[in-house]
Amino acid sequence: MWRFIAGRLLQAIPVILAVITVTFFLVRVAPGGPFDSEKAVIPEVKAALEAQYRLDLPLGQQYLAYLADLAKGELGPSFKYPGRSVNELIAAGLPATAELGAYALLVAVVLGGLAGVIASLKPNSAQDYIPMSVAMIGICMPTFLLGPLLVLLFGIHLEWLPVAGWGDMPGDKILPSLTLGAAYAAYIARLSRAGMLEVMSQDYIRTARAKGLPEWQVVTRHALRGGLIPVVAFLGPAFAGLLAGSFVVETIFQIPGLGRFYVQAAFNRDYTMILGTTVFLSTLIVLFNLLSDVLAAWLNPRLRAQFGEA
Amino acid sequence: MGNGSEPQGLDPHVVTGVPESKIIDTLFEGLTRKNPWTLEPEPGAAASWEFSEDLRVITFYMQPEGRWSNGDPVTAHDFVWSWRRALDPAMGNLYAYMLYPVENAEAYATGKLSDPEQVGVRALDDMTLQVTLNAPTPYFLQLMDHYSSYAVHRATIERFGKSTDRFTQWTRVGNIVTNGPFQLKEWQLNRRIAVERNPHYWDADVLRLNGVVFYPTENIVSEERMFRVHQLHYTGDVPLNKIPAYRKLPNTPFVEAPFLGTYFYLLNTERPPLDDVRVRRALSLAVDREAVTRNVLYGSNNPAYSITPPGTLGYQPPQLFSYDPAEARRMLAEAGYPEGAGWPGLELIYNTSESHRKIAVALQQMWKDVLNIEVTLSNQEWKVYLDSVSEMNFQIARRGWIGDYVDPNNFLDMYISGGGNNNTGFSDPVYDDLILQQAPRAATEEERFALFYEAETRLMEQMPIIPIYTYASKHLVHPSVRGLPPNLMDFINVKYIYLDDVPLTEIELE
Numbered sequence: 001m002w003r004f005i006a007g008r009l010l011q012a013i014p015v016i017l018a019v020i021t022v023t024f025f026l027v028r029v030a031p032g033g034p035f036d037s038e039k040a041v042i043p044e045v046k047a048a049l050e051a052q053y054r055l056d057l058p059l060g061q062q063y064l065a066y067l068a069d070l071a072k073g074e075l076g077p078s079f080k081y082p083g084r085s086v087n088e089l090i091a092a093g094l095p096a097t098a099e100l101g102a103y104a105l106l107v108a109v110v111l112g113g114l115a116g117v118i119a120s121l122k123p124n125s126a127q128d129y130i131p132m133s134v135a136m137i138g139i140c141m142p143t144f145l146l147g148p149l150l151v152l153l154f155g156i157h158l159e160w161l162p163v164a165g166w167g168d169m170p171g172d173k174i175l176p177s178l179t180l181g182a183a184y185a186a187y188i189a190r191l192s193r194a195g196m197l198e199v200m201s202q203d204y205i206r207t208a209r210a211k212g213l214p215e216w217q218v219v220t221r222h223a224l225r226g227g228l229i230p231v232v233a234f235l236g237p238a239f240a241g242l243l244a245g246s247f248v249v250e251t252i253f254q255i256p257g258l259g260r261f262y263v264q265a266a267f268n269r270d271y272t273m274i275l276g277t278t279v280f281l282s283t284l285i286v287l288f289n290l291l292s293d294v295l296a297a298w299l300n301p302r303l304r305a306q307f308g309e310a
Numbered sequence: 311m312g313n314g315s316e317p318q319g320l321d322p323h324v325v326t327g328v329p330e331s332k333i334i335d336t337l338f339e340g341l342t343r344k345n346p347w348t349l350e351p352e353p354g355a356a357a358s359w360e361f362s363e364d365l366r367v368i369t370f371y372m373q374p375e376g377r378w379s380n381g382d383p384v385t386a387h388d389f390v391w392s393w394r395r396a397l398d399p400a401m402g403n404l405y406a407y408m409l410y411p412v413e414n415a416e417a418y419a420t421g422k423l424s425d426p427e428q429v430g431v432r433a434l435d436d437m438t439l440q441v442t443l444n445a446p447t448p449y450f451l452q453l454m455d456h457y458s459s460y461a462v463h464r465a466t467i468e469r470f471g472k473s474t475d476r477f478t479q480w481t482r483v484g485n486i487v488t489n490g491p492f493q494l495k496e497w498q499l500n501r502r503i504a505v506e507r508n509p510h511y512w513d514a515d516v517l518r519l520n521g522v523v524f525y526p527t528e529n530i531v532s533e534e535r536m537f538r539v540h541q542l543h544y545t546g547d548v549p550l551n552k553i554p555a556y557r558k559l560p561n562t563p564f565v566e567a568p569f570l571g572t573y574f575y576l577l578n579t580e581r582p583p584l585d586d587v588r589v590r591r592a593l594s595l596a597v598d599r600e601a602v603t604r605n606v607l608y609g610s611n612n613p614a615y616s617i618t619p620p621g622t623l624g625y626q627p628p629q630l631f632s633y634d635p636a637e638a639r640r641m642l643a644e645a646g647y648p649e650g651a652g653w654p655g656l657e658l659i660y661n662t663s664e665s666h667r668k669i670a671v672a673l674q675q676m677w678k679d680v681l682n683i684e685v686t687l688s689n690q691e692w693k694v695y696l697d698s699v700s701e702m703n704f705q706i707a708r709r710g711w712i713g714d715y716v717d718p719n720n721f722l723d724m725y726i727s728g729g730g731n732n733n734t735g736f737s738d739p740v741y742d743d744l745i746l747q748q749a750p751r752a753a754t755e756e757e758r759f760a761l762f763y764e765a766e767t768r769l770m771e772q773m774p775i776i777p778i779y780t781y782a783s784k785h786l787v788h789p790s791v792r793g794l795p796p797n798l799m800d801f802i803n804v805k806y807i808y809l810d811d812v813p814l815t816e817i818e819l820e
Contacts, residue, residue, distance in 0.1 A: 032693025037326065038710075040700065040730030041404060044420045049402035052476055082476035083319045084499075092499040151535060163535040166501070251529050254536075256500030260528075269693050 005294065012286040019282045020070070020275065024063055027271050034079040034269040053079060053272075066275070075276035080268040086276035093258035096166050100176055100249070100257060101242035107181030108238070112188025113231065119189070120196035120227070121219070131189060138186030147179040147252040164254040176253040180246055184238050188231055196227035229299055236292025240285040311544035312527035312536065316500045320481040322457040323396045323403045329546070333524055334457045336505050336804045337488040341370050341389070341439075341454040346803040347795050349716060351451045355384055355461065355489060356439070365446035370439040377510035378463055379493040386433035388489075392461040394418075394426040400474040405458035408714065411447040445750045448758070449717040456714065463487040491517055491805055500526055518808035534786065537563070538817045543788040543809075550665065553608045555819040556786070563786045563817070567796030570622065571712035571781035572614050572721070573669075575658070578705050579774050580735040583654055588645035590773040593706075595631055595638035596680035597673055603779050606668050610784060614777035616770055617711070618721045618762075621798070625718045625759050628767045635680045642681050650682030659688050660708035661695040669778065670708070699733050709733070712781065716798060718762040719749065725769055736774035741765050789815075 035041060035049045050056045054065060069076055075086035115131035122128055154175060155163035162172040199205065200223055208218045247259030258277065265273035297303040314329035322334050341359070342351035356370035376384035397406050397419040406419045413430030417423035430442030443450060453459055464473075466487045471478035479485055486494050491513070492505035506521040507514065527533035530547045537545050548556065548564060556564035583589045599613030612620075616627035631637075639649070647653050658674070660666040670687045677685050685706070690698060698704050711731075713720045723729065723745050727737035744765040752758035783800040793806035 030693070032697040035402075035404075036693060036696045036700070037404060038696065039404075042407065042420065042730070044399050045402050045404060045406060048399050052400075052402060077477040081316075081318050082324050083321065083478055083481055085477070089499070148531070156535060156538060159539070162541070163539055164532050164541065168501075252532060254525070254527060254529065254532055256498065260500060267692055 001294075001297075004297075005290065008290050008293070012283075012290075015286060016279065016282055020067075020279055021063075023275055023278045024066065025059075027266075027269065027274050028059065030269065032269055034271060036269075053077070070279070075279070076272035078270055078273045080265070080270040080273065086272050089261055089273065090258060090276060090280055093256065093261050096255050097243055097246055097250070097257035097259060100166075100173070100180060100246055100255060101239055103173060103177035104181035104184065104242050104246075105235070105239055107177050108184035108188050109231070109235075111181070112185035113192050113228070115185070115189040116192030116194075116231075117196055117219070117224070117227070120193045120200065121215075123197060128193075132193065135186040135189040138182050138189075141182070143179050143183065143248045144252065146182055147175070147249060150175050150179055151252070164252075166253070166255040166257075172253075176249050176255060179252070180242060180249045184242065187238070188234065191230045191234055192228055195230040196223060199223045199227040202226075225299060229296055232299055233292055233296045235295075236288035236290070237285070240281070240288040243284060244281045311522065311524060312533040312542050312546045313503075313524040314526065314546045315528045316526040317503070320486065320494070320497075321476075322460040322462060323392075323401055323405075324476055325457070326404045329524075329526070331457055332802060333503055333505070334460070335455075335490070335802065336492040336522055337486075337490045337494060338457065338460040338462075339490040340456070340460050342451055343455050343803060343805070344452070344799070344801055346793070346797055346801055346806055349452075349797055349799060349801065351454065354455060355389070356454075359451075366443050368441045368443070368450070369434075370441065372437045372439065373512045374437070375512040376489065377512060378487050378489050379508045379510055380463075380487045381510050382463070382465075382487075383436070384461065384489050385436045386439035387436065388461040388464065389439050390431050390433050391464050393431045393459065394429060395462065395467075395473050396458055397429060398426070398474050402474075402476065403458065405456070408453050408456050408458040411443050411445070411450055411453070413442040413444050447750070448755065449715045449719065452715040452717070461489060463489075492521065495521065502526075513805065516805055519804065522804060537786045537788075538819075540788075540814055542786075543791050544794070545786040548784040548786055550608055550610070552819070553610055553784070559817070559819075561789060563788060564784070565787050565796050566610055566782050566784045567800075568612065568619065568621065568798060569712075569781040569783040569800050570619055570716060570798050571710060572617055572619055573611075573708075573710050573778045573781060574614065574617065575673075575776040575778065576699065576704070576707045576709045576734050577774055577776065578702055578707075578735060579772075580702065581705055583645070583647070583656070584705060586645045587772055588641045589647075590776075591631075592638045592641035592645065592681060593677065594773050594776045595634045595641065596676055597776060597778065598633045598676055599778060600633065601676075602669060602672050606665075606672050607779065611779040611782045614780045616766055616777055617725075617775060618718045618766060619713070619780045619798075622713070622718050622721075623716050625762060627718075628763055628770060630767065630770050638680055642683070647681075647683070650684075653683045656683070656685045656705050657688055658685055658706040658708075659690055659695060659698055659704045661692045662689045666708050673778075702733060702735065706776075707733075709775070710781070713799075718759070718766070719745070722762055722765055722769070725774070734774035736769070736772060738768060738772065741768050744768075788812075 035046055054062055078084050078086050078089055119128040119131045151163050154161045161175055162169040165172040205222060208222045246257055247263045250257040250259040262277040313332055317330040317333055318325045320334060322338055339354045341354055341356040343354035345352050355373060355376055357373045359368055359370045361368055372386055378384060393409060396403050397409055397415055399419060399421045410416045414423055414428045418426055418429050432440045434440050467473055467480050470480040483494050483497050491508060491511045493508040495506040496504040503524045504521060507517055530549050533545050534549055534552055536542045556562055577584045577590050579585055603611050603613050615629040618627040620626055658670055660670050674685050674687060677683050699707050724731040725736050726742045726745055744761050749758050749761045752761055787794060790809045790812035792808050792810050
């Protein structure tokens with residue numbers, strides 16, 4: 001097991017290095033620079049700015065200097081927000097994004113898992129079709145539509161919940177979490193239904209039923225563990241996806257998170273910020289993928305046995 | 311209040327945007343501060359000032375009770391040091407040019423002169439500041455409440471780094487020292503910025519607000535929803551499609567006013583077929599601006615027929631033409647494309663945005679209907695678009711210009727030959743002479759405006775741009791808010807704002 005983890009971590013290093021290198025050069029190829037603005041910039045001013053941020057050096061030197069800083073854990077100063085370092089901006093945005101992602105994941109697992117399991121118990125009946133149709137709509141419904149709809153209903157029409165903010169007013173975390181979690185809930189519903197259906201046709205379930213166990217015990221004690229393995233394997237990439245993809249929800253609800261910085265950095269040609277967030281998020285994605293593989297292996301006795309032999 | 315995007319920072323010599331300026335104007339104070347009704351300069355850090363006989367030297371007398379938020383006196387030396395900092399080439403200040411009317415300022419800022427002592431700003435003593443200008447500059451006092459001319463606190467800046475460092479901690483809560491009516495209380499990234507009264511402010515007695523909270527509300531649709539549920543007193547903007555519903559409300563919170571800016575298209579006069587003035591005129595005459603403002607913009611903006619917005623300090627720009635399809639067709643035929651025959655095609659670029667797209671589509675259709683010609687539309691991401699415009703890598707490009715100060719010069723000096731913001735290839739020695747030589751030397755305002763009028767007439771005869779509409783500022787203002795009048799600069803003077811007791815009322819939109 002430990003060898004498996006160590007191996008995967010070693011594999012991650014070239015992946016992340018490749019991400020850094022490609023991003024580093026790609027952002028500089030894009031037309032327009034960080035200091036272009038609508039009003040013409042005086043050449044002397046532009047030169048002074050580029051010197052302050054080492055952009056006057058040859059590209060190779062810039063790259064090596066960046067790697068050297070990165071090795072020290074420094075992501076450099078932001079171009080767009082003078083006076084702030086990229087480390088600081090990520091640290092400022094991460095808590096809200098991580099919290100939002102965690103709640104959204106909770107929404108997704110509880111709603112999606114429940115719907116999937118219920119649907120799988122009576123396949124091809126109304127109990128299956130209704131939750132699965134809702135899930136299909138959930139997958140198709142983009143967050144930029146769902147968010148405003150929820151706001152209109154619960155925020156403005158019923159006046160139950162605040163329409164924007166994060167931690168400013170009681171209840172303002174509910175709508176964003178629901179919005180972000182909805183699409184993932186739909187995926188999880190489909191995954192858990194499929195997983196459960198497969199497990200429910202296995203011999204050991206028949207054995208359990210033959211022993212005379214009541215149906216709810218068959219499901220909770222025997223089927224769930226196996227049926228939810230695909231869901232667990234999905235959780236890691238899902239959480240990383242939630243962190244990297246919360247931009248739309250953060251904008252709709254004015255949440256001070258990482259997603260807004262990440263997307264705007266690209267529009268601003270804020271090179272250090274683009275690189276910093278990309279490095280950070282790609283590292284997270286690699287780690288969460290690893291984590292969910294380990295978790296899935298631990299849940300699945302057959303895989304566990306493989307590692308035991310290896 | 312809703313305040314656009316998260317500010318880049320709070321250093322007056324580093325930032326460039328509108329959201330930044332709203333916050334910085336509450337924290338800092340220039341030598342003067344505009345009256346929000348008349349836009350006339352009122353005493354700020356300077357209590358009074360006088361001009362020399364030839365109008366080239368201005369002497370400012372500092373407020374005797376002027377204090378920084380840590381209690382230090384605000385002196386003439388603070389301004390001398392700050393202006394040198396604002397102009398220091400190492401600073402990379404994008405707005406350094408606002409101080410260029412000052413003697414030797416441009417030479418120092420562009421590195422042609424290395425001695426800051428020679429810049430025309432001197433402290434005669436602690437309380438007297440003398441500014442020498444290159445030439446009489448009628449709008450100079452207006453520049454004194456632009457943040458690039460603000461004083462910053464030297465000791466604080468030097469405590470956290472070199473004077474020209476951009477990457478420092480001096481603007482953080484607890485570090486920053488300012489001389490305006492308010493001081494920084496709280497700064498949560500992408501969440502809010504709160505300011506509270508500065509107890510040392512010289513005119514603290516007139517303040518009626520205890521503080522202001524600025525919310526970064528990049529998404530104006532969300533901002534409008536926050537206003538509707540009373541989370542905001544004031545919004546920085548209003549979504550276009552909500553305007554008709556708000557207009558119908560009794561006691562509507564919707565406030566709109568002409569704004570010092572023009573929306574127009576740049577024509578690349580160096581590329582055919584736009585190198586022919588008849589083609590440029592045909593394109594412009596075929597645009598029904600009334601229809602654009604009425605149908606696309608919900609009547610919230612006025613049609614523009616020239617580059618300078620009307621009413622800029624009483625200046626009225628020439629209107630040489632109006633919507634005239636017959637004349638447009640005739641021009642195009644004269645240029646060799648009767649009824650659009652033989653038309654080589656044109657491409658119009660704009661930066662990606664729904665509102666720019668709608669206007670481009672409307673004009674595309676008008677050109678098709680009136681002139682029977684094809685114009686293709688192409689949207690570009692913001693920085694790509696900026697690059698295309700500055701490299702003149704386009705045929706027609708969308709453009710907007712917002713005045714930095716209220717004077718026709720701010721719009722007209724763009725089109726001098728080779729000007730950094732010209733971007734059209736327009737070049738006319740007579741125009742250059744009028745703007746650069748004659749207007750600054752005019753004896754009276756009337757004479758100066760007559761010269762501007764003459765220059766602008768020449769410009770619009772050549773039509774290197776197609777003016778479309780004049781900007782308008784649009785806000786939702788809660789009925790309890792007083793002392794926040796709409797004005798041409800969309801300028802807010804926090805000293806005058808207060809809240810009246812008005813019960814919250816339900817906003818029911820149709």
